[in-house]
Amino acid sequence: MATTPLAQALGNLDEASVMESVRTKLDGGEAPLDILGELQAGMDIVGARFESGEYFLSELLYAADIFKLAGAPLAEGLKAAPRNNLGTIVLGTARHDIHDFGKDIVATIMRSNGIEVIDLGVDVEQQAFVDAIEQNSAQLVGISCLLTTAFDEMKQTVESIKDSGLRNRVTILVGGGPVDQACADYVGADVYCRTAQDGVSAAKKALGVS
Numbered sequence: 001m002a003t004t005p006l007a008q009a010l011g012n013l014d015e016a017s018v019m020e021s022v023r024t025k026l027d028g029g030e031a032p033l034d035i036l037g038e039l040q041a042g043m044d045i046v047g048a049r050f051e052s053g054e055y056f057l058s059e060l061l062y063a064a065d066i067f068k069l070a071g072a073p074l075a076e077g078l079k080a081a082p083r084n085n086l087g088t089i090v091l092g093t094a095r096h097d098i099h100d101f102g103k104d105i106v107a108t109i110m111r112s113n114g115i116e117v118i119d120l121g122v123d124v125e126q127q128a129f130v131d132a133i134e135q136n137s138a139q140l141v142g143i144s145c146l147l148t149t150a151f152d153e154m155k156q157t158v159e160s161i162k163d164s165g166l167r168n169r170v171t172i173l174v175g176g177g178p179v180d181q182a183c184a185d186y187v188g189a190d191v192y193c194r195t196a197q198d199g200v201s202a203a204k205k206a207l208g209v210s
């Protein structure tokens with residue numbers, strides 16, 4: 001997504017401007033999902049500045065606080081009236097990874113599209129995915145991963161699902177900042193999702209609904 005003034009304000013850790021901009025956009029009728037996209041782009045700026053050494057962990061933590069505050073008023077708008085249960089997804093953040101903003105957004109948007117979400121949280125053990133698929137007869141698995149160092153953990157999760165004989169029963173979706181198609185291929189997932197909305201489209205396709 002192109003850099004917008006809102007994304008830039010978050011990138012600059014300008015909390016007051018971020019909050020004012022979100023309020024103005026919501027009052028003006030902008031879609032919460034679009035506003036969320038701008039906030040995600042702002043977090044990408046923060047991430048790039050952290051990577052280049054311009055920002056430190058304290059700035060990363062402050063950005064996370066601003067994102068949480070700014071995202072709160074969007075939550076209601078992201079929750080559409082729940083529909084019939086179309087299917088079930090087991091969702092979690094890869095082992096050794098504690099980033100959960102993206103995963104939580106995926107959970108909210110899946111639920112509002114009629115997909116039941118079994119949220120395993122963060123830093124999820126491989127076996128926990130396997131057990132949850134079995135216990136809930138899930139057709140979908142979603143793994144969120146923000147750390148390149150956790151790519152092998154995702155790969156291991158897919159391997160564990162294979163070893164348990166459940167691989168053919170589930171469609172595996174992966175997403176998160178550094179994840180791309182090459183990563184999805186590497187870990188053996190079925191679909192790479194750049195956004196939560198891509199995840200909903202992929203989930204519906206896998207479940208055979210439109």
Ligand code: B12
Pocket residue numbers: 039040043044045046047048050051057060061063064096097098099100101102103105106141142143144145146147148149173174175176177178193194195196197198199200
């Ligand atoms: C906020 C943040 C944090 C917060 C996390 C708060 C939280 N509760 O989540 C804190 C400060 C705790 C943190 C800690 C660390 N972080 Co950090 N963090 C970020 C940052 C700036 C933003 C992430 C974010 O929330 N984005 C907004 C959300 C909405 O976007 P998203 O997660 O991508 O999700 C969207 C899509 O990707 C998609 N999606 C995501 N997952 C899934 C899954 C499925 C199934 C689907 C369908 C879709 C989907 O849907 C979402 C909505 O569209 C990123 C930079 C970045 N560009 O991502 C660095 C970043 C991920 N962090 C990084 C690092 C290094 C760390 C630390 C190791 C720092 C340290 N020295 O301690 C620790 C790691 C701790 C751990 N073990 O996990 C690096 C990772 C680098 C790498 N190559 O691996 C990044 C990329 C920054 C950078 N460029 O250097 N971090």
